[in-house]
Amino acid sequence: MPPPSVPSLLGTEFPFNFLHAEIIKYYIEKHEANKAKRAEFLESTRLSEDSQILESDRNVYNHFALRGNPETRIEALGYRVGYALVEKVARDIPRLSTELEKMKFICKDFWMAAFGNSNSAQFPPFQNIYVVQDNKFFTVASLAEGTQYLKEAAIYLAFPAGVVRGALANLGIKSVVQPTIETLPVVKFNVHLHKSV
The missing domain is CATH 3.30.1380.20 (Trafficking protein particle complex subunit 3)
Structure with a gap:
């Protein structure tokens, strides 16, 4: 039993578990959406007749689109x-x-x-x-x-x-x-x- 001054999550397991599962679901979906946007961007630049997009632009986009799993x-x-x-x-x-x-x-x-x-x-x-x-x-x-x-x-x-x-x-x-x-x-x-x- 924790000391009285120590807050405990024992009575709040269900809300936390539900919130935790929703956070995980959100970040997995966000990561998949970012991967799809990245692939779409790279494909459109590859097929673009306007070759003004520099490789450095692609690297910057990759850095921000895939920032953290x-x-x-x-x-x-x-x-x-x-x-x-x-x-x-x-x-x-x-x-x-x-x-x-x-x-x-x-x-x-x-x-x-x-x-x-x-x-x-x-x-x-x-x-x-x-x-x-x-x-x-x-x-x-x-x-x-x-x-x-x-x-x-x-x-x-x-x-x-x-x-x-x-x-x-x-x-x-x-x-x-x-x-x-x-x-x-x-x-x-x-x-x-x-x-x-």
């Missing part, structure tokens, strides 16, 4: 949410000074507040990689157990990975968060920390 955009949304949420969760606790204290906070208090359940975390002594395992992660819990939906499940972990990365960024830790699934609904989040020089 759905997973990247959803992860960016999660980053902003995690960055803001960690301030609410950490406001009543003493200042976290070490990297280990910050990681323990993320894996215990923040995880419970953000994802509504506990996890098991491994804190290796001399490495920059922490592994957080959640045995029934809520964004993929509704998918059938087993391995048949592993490919489809990956996009459902982009937002939570962004939430963790954003929370760590607000605590002063640059990281890369990589979720992995071997069997649903067990999810491992590999948190690679960037050491500051």
Whole structure:
């Protein structure tokens, strides 16, 4: 049970899951529409008799039309949410000074507040990689157990990975968060920390 000062999403699972699924659907459709527009543009320029369109124009269009796949955009949304949420969760606790204290906070208090359940975390002594395992992660819990939906499940972990990365960024830790699934609904989040020089 989380402390009283820690907000929890336990009572709001259905609205969040519905919203999360709609966000994923939106970004997948937007990405497909951008790919279609890009293909149409490139085809029209290829067939154009007016050869005034320069290759640099095509490169600029490609850059903006294909800027980020759905997973990247959803992860960016999660980053902003995690960055803001960690301030609410950490406001009543003493200042976290070490990297280990910050990681323990993320894996215990923040995880419970953000994802509504506990996890098991491994804190290796001399490495920059922490592994957080959640045995029934809520964004993929509704998918059938087993391995048949592993490919489809990956996009459902982009937002939570962004939430963790954003929370760590607000605590002063640059990281890369990589979720992995071997069997649903067990999810491992590999948190690679960037050491500051």
